[in-house]
Amino acid sequence: GAVVSQHPSRVICKSGTSVKIECRSLDFQATTMFWYRQFPKQSLMLMATSNEGSKATYEQGVEKDKFLINHASLTLSTLTVTSAHPEDSSFYICSAYITDTQYFGPGTRLTVL
Amino acid sequence: GENVEQHPSTLSVQEGDSAVIKCTYSDSASNYFPWYKQELGKRPQLIIDIRSNVGEKKDQRIAVTLNKTAKHFSLHITETQPEDSAVYFCAARNSGGYQKVTFGTGTKLQVIP
DSSP: OOSEEEEOSEEEEOTTOOEEEEEEESSSOOSEEEEEEEOTTSOOEEEEEEETTSOOEEOTTOOTTTEEEEEEETTEEEEEEOSOOGGGOEEEEEEEEETTEEEEOOOEEEEEO | OOOEEEEOSEEEEETTSOEEEEEEEOOTTOOEEEEEEEOTTSOOEEEEEEETTOSEEEETTEEEEEETTTTEEEEEEOSOOGGGOEEEEEEEEOOSTTOOEEEOOOEEEEEEO
């Protein structure tokens, strides 16, 4: 069964608004979670590494003030897309490890109008 | 950082034939190479993986080979079936503490009945 969940699965918002996406580890603790973005017909690109109790580590070119990450507990990381614009429309996927195996969430389809 | 290249970008095969997807990586410190299958709108699913201390691994119709010296690895699917149609991604994992994974660009496999 699924070990990582995401909510919502799909969200449509107006340009300029903020959207929060939740990533939860089910029945296990994840001190580290990863946030990926996938544009249509493209690969998964790592955006940031979310660390419980400390600041996230962002990949080069990802604006930390636009993509706010909060990993406040051992089972929940949130990604907030602030002042979303149409170019932020994408498939956002989180992941976490159980020992050596990476598990992905089901993804969140964000559409910014 | 790590750079993973993947070929071909699209692949069409007749049902029952074999399919081969090839990847190269740049970071000699990478030591874990997973392969994912992603169906449209869904999360990547791990189908097979190989570690740097092994040259080949097989699981039923799927096999992966690794050449550490040349820094390339390949996915082999035999006796392809229509349900194998999907996008396949190779990946390489950084041996650093955060287990960051770099994905290849993806191969769209179409199995023609």
